[in-house]
Amino acid sequence: MTDLKTSLSEAVGAAFAAEGVDKALARVTASDRPDLADFQSNGALAAAKALKANPRELAAKVAERLAADPRLASVEVAGPGFINLKLSNAALAQRAAEVAADETLAGASLSTPSRKVVIDYAGPNVAKPMHVGHLRSSIIGESLKRLFRFRGDTVWGDAHFGDWGFQMGLLITACGDENLAEAFMAEGDGPFPPDSPVTLEDLERLYPQAAAKAKEDPAFRDRARKATAELQGGRPGYRALWAHFVAVSRTALEREFGALDVTFDLWNGESDADPLMPEMLAHLKDTGLLVEDDGAQVVHVAREGETRKKKLADGSVIEAPSPPPLLVVSSEGSAMYGTTDLATILDRKKSIGPDLILYVVDERQAEHFEQVFRAAYLAGYAPEKSLEHLGFGTMNGADGKPFKTRAGGVLKLHDLITMATDKARERLHEAKLGDDLPEAEFEDIARKVAVAALKFADLSNNRTTSYVFDLDRFMSFEGKTGPYLLYQAVRVKSLLRKAADQGVAFAPIVVVEPAERDLALTLDAFDAATADAYDKRSPNLIAEHAYRLAQSFSKFYAACPILVAPDEATKGSRLALAAATLHQLETALRLLGIETPERM
Numbered sequence: 364m365t366d367l368k369t370s371l372s373e374a375v376g377a378a379f380a381a382e383g384v385d386k387a388l389a390r391v392t393a394s395d396r397p398d399l400a401d402f403q404s405n406g407a408l409a410a411a412k413a414l415k416a417n418p419r420e421l422a423a424k425v426a427e428r429l430a431a432d433p434r435l436a437s438v439e440v441a442g443p444g445f446i447n448l449k450l451s452n453a454a455l456a457q458r459a460a461e462v463a464a465d466e467t468l469a470g471a472s473l474s475t476p477s478r479k480v481v482i483d484y485a486g487p488n489v490a491k492p493m494h495v496g497h498l499r500s501s502i503i504g505e506s507l508k509r510l511f512r513f514r515g516d517t518v519w520g521d522a523h524f525g526d527w528g529f530q531m532g533l534l535i536t537a538c539g540d541e542n543l544a545e546a547f548m549a550e551g552d553g554p555f556p557p558d559s560p561v562t563l564e565d566l567e568r569l570y571p572q573a574a575a576k577a578k579e580d581p582a583f584r585d586r587a588r589k590a591t592a593e594l595q596g597g598r599p600g601y602r603a604l605w606a607h608f609v610a611v612s613r614t615a616l617e618r619e620f621g622a623l624d625v626t627f628d629l630w631n632g633e634s635d636a637d638p639l640m641p642e643m644l645a646h647l648k649d650t651g652l653l654v655e656d657d658g659a660q661v662v663h664v665a666r667e668g669e670t671r672k673k674k675l676a677d678g679s680v681i682e683a684p685s686p687p688p689l690l691v692v693s694s695e696g697s698a699m700y701g702t703t704d705l706a707t708i709l710d711r712k713k714s715i716g717p718d719l720i721l722y723v724v725d726e727r728q729a730e731h732f733e734q735v736f737r738a739a740y741l742a743g744y745a746p747e748k749s750l751e752h753l754g755f756g757t758m759n760g761a762d763g764k765p766f767k768t769r770a771g772g773v774l775k776l777h778d779l780i781t782m783a784t785d786k787a788r789e790r791l792h793e794a795k796l797g798d799d800l801p802e803a804e805f806e807d808i809a810r811k812v813a814v815a816a817l818k819f820a821d822l823s824n825n826r827t828t829s830y831v832f833d834l835d836r837f838m839s840f841e842g843k844t845g846p847y848l849l850y851q852a853v854r855v856k857s858l859l860r861k862a863a864d865q866g867v868a869f870a871p872i873v874v875v876e877p878a879e880r881d882l883a884l885t886l887d888a889f890d891a892a893t894a895d896a897y898d899k900r901s902p903n904l905i906a907e908h909a910y911r912l913a914q915s916f917s918k919f920y921a922a923c924p925i926l927v928a929p930d931e932a933t934k935g936s937r938l939a940l941a942a943a944t945l946h947q948l949e950t951a952l953r954l955l956g957i958e959t960p961e962r963m
């Protein structure tokens with residue numbers, strides 16, 4: 364199914380081509396003057412320049428060719444050679460009917476060919492509390508996962524759990540010092556107790572203490588390093604204890620992500636790439652990619668001439684390769700963050716064979732991914748251009764610095780959700796919404812409003828821009844917010860229920876009034892919005908569309924009464940338009956990871 368904009372583009376392209384103009388110049392865009400036209404093409408201006416022709420004359424010839432198109436009510440040349448296109452009411456009505464009948468895509472289309480896509484997002488770590496970077500990654504990644512799946516790709520959302528670095532050695536050492544896990548400290552093969560000696564609270568308490576201690580106390584740091592190496596080397600007691608850390612953390616994280624409607628298909632950890640390490644190192648060595656550098660082993664990834672100035676310890680400045688080499692094995696013999704990422708690409712190649720891997724990770728890790736991707740291409744682990752880092756800006760506090768809780772600590776996802784849900788309850792009570800509903804339903808609504816507020820606030824910004832955390836604004840039922848959109852959707856639901864009670868029947872869609880035309884045009888624009896959002900990996904284009912749709916519906920509802928329309932055919936047509944709007948609005952919101960309650 365094609366949207367009107369695309370099919371008109373094709374018709375206009377053909378008309379230009381018939382005049383000897385490259386049809387690429389004949390782009391159709393939404394009209395700058397919606398009072399005069401629905402779409403316009405400025406192609407004649409560019410084409411006339413190339414052909415040294417008169418743009419108005421060329422436009423007139425093209426317009427003449429288009430005049431017979433049954434979808435168009437009028438084709439006019441304006442100004443220096445713009446072509447204004449106005450759709451017929453019948454064409455708009457037919458398109459709205461298509462959207463209404465399209466149960467799965469609500470008027471959008473699939474991307475072809477279907478691809479295998481891995482989306483690496485959230486990236487939480489065992490025991491370490493999550494910060495705003497993880498929150499944004501979860502929200503954006505979840506939305507992209509839904510969008511790519513919606514457009515027909517096979518998608519694996521992977522949490523890429525941080526379960527393998529130095530923090531594991533820190534925790535093991537700290538547990539040992541506190542005699543929390545004595546049974547796991549023996550050097551032998553076990554057996555080790557099946558129950559976890561540590562709780563989530565233990566981990567949350569131990570990690571910051573141990574991290575701080577490692578900074579001040581070199582002996583402690585060395586013991587933690589040694590424990591990390593022994594864990595990675597396979598010491599059975601440490602492995603058994605580590606498995607408990609991972610399980611305890613994962614259970615808690617899944618619960619928190621679940622509260623945000625964020626889920627994963629894979630909970631692969633950094634540790635899952637570990638078994639591939641020997642094979643990878645051998646391959647990198649055999650291909651000559653792995654080279655010795657000051658006791659460490661690295662892969663050079665900068666191309667000829669790619670350098671930047673680097674200041675050395677002695678103050679002198681040299682031209683150093685840029686990006687710097689990827690550190691694969693440190694001088695102490697350990698695998699690094701980049702090593703794990705590279706091995707994970709090999710793992711994904713073997714287990715899935717993805718056409719595309721998207722990494723939704725903080726912009727500050729851009730160089731890390733540039734290094735890893737280049738190394739992966741050099742090693743033949745991924746087809747060129749199949750790895751993309753989708754960076755994003757930060758969520759800031761009012762002070763312009765990354766958002767922290769009032770106590771000054773990093774934000775905990777759990778606290779954020781609680782805070783947002785408290786605010787949602789407050790707002791619902793103020794607005795007298797849901798007061799008379801059963802408690803469990805009210806709670807569900809409050810959670811949905813909270814999630815909508817947080818997610819929409821994030822996703823309505825361009826991914827790369829930073830924004831300020833302002834719960835009051837996010838939670839408002841007015842303006843460009845998640846709660847406003849939920850409220851609009853719920854309003855349509857209640858309208859549909861009322862219509863059903865009154866026995867109003869759906870009827871074929873007829874488009875007459877300007878507000879009906881505008882609504883039909885907006886419904887048509889969903890296809891382009893989802894396609895663009897997909898191509899640019901930009902959920903904000905879907906957020907934009909959802910907001911535009913809600914506003915267009917509001918105007919329609921104000922101008923075109925439904926239940927008290929003059930006749931049954933008009934009632935039924937407008938009711939069908941309302942149902943199509945709801946379907947598309949809920950579809951768009953779902954792509955943002957936002958669920959709509961039935962009532963409020």
Ligand code: ARG
Pocket residue numbers: 483485486487488523524525704722724
């Ligand atoms: N765990 C990492 C962090 O907390 C994020 C992981 C991102 N994904 C990746 N494949 N490196 O910074």
